[in-house]
Amino acid sequence: MTAPDYQKALGRKIAAERRRRGLSQPELARMVDRSVAWVSQVERGVRKVDRMSVLEALAAALDVPLAELAAEAPVVAAVTEEPPGAGGLRLVLSGAYALRAMLDGRRPPAISTLRSKTRKAWDLTHAGRYTELAGLLRGLVPDLETAARSLPEKQRAEVSELVAATYQACSAALAKLGEPEAAWIAADRAMAAAERAGNPMLVAAGAFRLVFVFLNARHYDQAAETARTAAQAL
Numbered sequence: 097m098t099a100p101d102y103q104k105a106l107g108r109k110i111a112a113e114r115r116r117r118g119l120s121q122p123e124l125a126r127m128v129d130r131s132v133a134w135v136s137q138v139e140r141g142v143r144k145v146d147r148m149s150v151l152e153a154l155a156a157a158l159d160v161p162l163a164e165l166a167a168e169a170p171v172v173a174a175v176t177e178e179p180p181g182a183g184g185l186r187l188v189l190s191g192a193y194a195l196r197a198m199l200d201g202r203r204p205p206a207i208s209t210l211r212s213k214t215r216k217a218w219d220l221t222h223a224g225r226y227t228e229l230a231g232l233l234r235g236l237v238p239d240l241e242t243a244a245r246s247l248p249e250k251q252r253a254e255v256s257e258l259v260a261a262t263y264q265a266c267s268a269a270l271a272k273l274g275e276p277e278a279a280w281i282a283a284d285r286a287m288a289a290a291e292r293a294g295n296p297m298l299v300a301a302g303a304f305r306l307v308f309v310f311l312n313a314r315h316y317d318q319a320a321e322t323a324r325t326a327a328q329a330l
Contacts, residue, residue: 104141109165111139113158127157129272129308147179149274156314181226182273185266188233189281197242204243207251207258210236214258217265226269233266244292256293260286260302267305276313283309300326 114124121139125132128150137143145151155162204210213236220229240262243255267282287302303326310319 103144106145106165107139107141110135110154110158113160114139117158119157124157127308127311128153129268129312147274149179149272152274153272153312156312179226179273181228181230181269182275184227184230185233185270185273186275186278188230188237188266189278189285191234191238193238193241194245196238197245200242201246202242204239204246207243207247207254210240210243210255210258213239214261214265217262221265221269224272226273229265229269233262236262244289253293253295256289257295257298260289260293260295260298262286263289264302264305267309271305271309271312274312276309276315279309279312280306296329300330 114121119127121135122132125135128135134143138145145154151165152162155165158165213232217229217232217236220226220232240255240259244252244259247255263282263286267279267286270276270279270282283302283306286305287299290296290298290302303322307319307323307326310316310322
């Protein structure tokens with residue numbers, strides 16, 4: 097069977113399991129954090145699923161064993177190398193930037209620069225340019241941590257919102273890269289920063305992100321609990 101044949105077989109399997117669960121293409125797309133067009137192309141066999149992390153996300157959303165989907169895509173199942181950008185993003189979360197910000201006394205960039213770089217982080221996340229994202233965050237996260245502790249009090253709420261948005265972008269990227277533990281850490285930091293900003297809607301957005309992390313990792317009870325408690329609060 098050729099690679100295109102495998103793609104078509106996998107697409108038919110995904111479509112059948114989606115219908116079995118009573119899901120529409122838009123619903124499945126939201127569950128795996130992809131576009132409706134992407135789901136349609138995969139089901140028609142015109143787009144390749146080329147990462148194990150993506151196959152795992154589909155298996156979790158469809159509530160089927162990974163082996164059932166991998167059997168239709170042996171080329172995908174054999175992929176074990178770490179996706180580009182994953183290691184760099186984990187390192188971003190490993191740095192003691194908050195401690196450095198407390199002790200080194202350096203001045204942060206202007207808040208307009210921090211806003212621009214935070215928007216860029218989300219642009220790179222949406223584009224799937226994770227290696228570039230990791231490079232950007234290696235500089236942006238320390239700058240944000242410094243700004244959150246050194247800018248005038250009246251600006252700190254906005255800086256905390258930027259910290260939250262940046263960690264959300266990091267969490268979204270790590271979830272797509274199949275790094276649920278690191279994505280969980282980033283989502284938790286995003287929620288903590290949103291709380292410091294006094295922005296309940298941004299805290300809720302962080303909870304929404306965390307639900308997707310749990311779903312991708314097949315931690316369904318945790319996903320349900322996060323969604324339930326957030327909904328009750330709202």
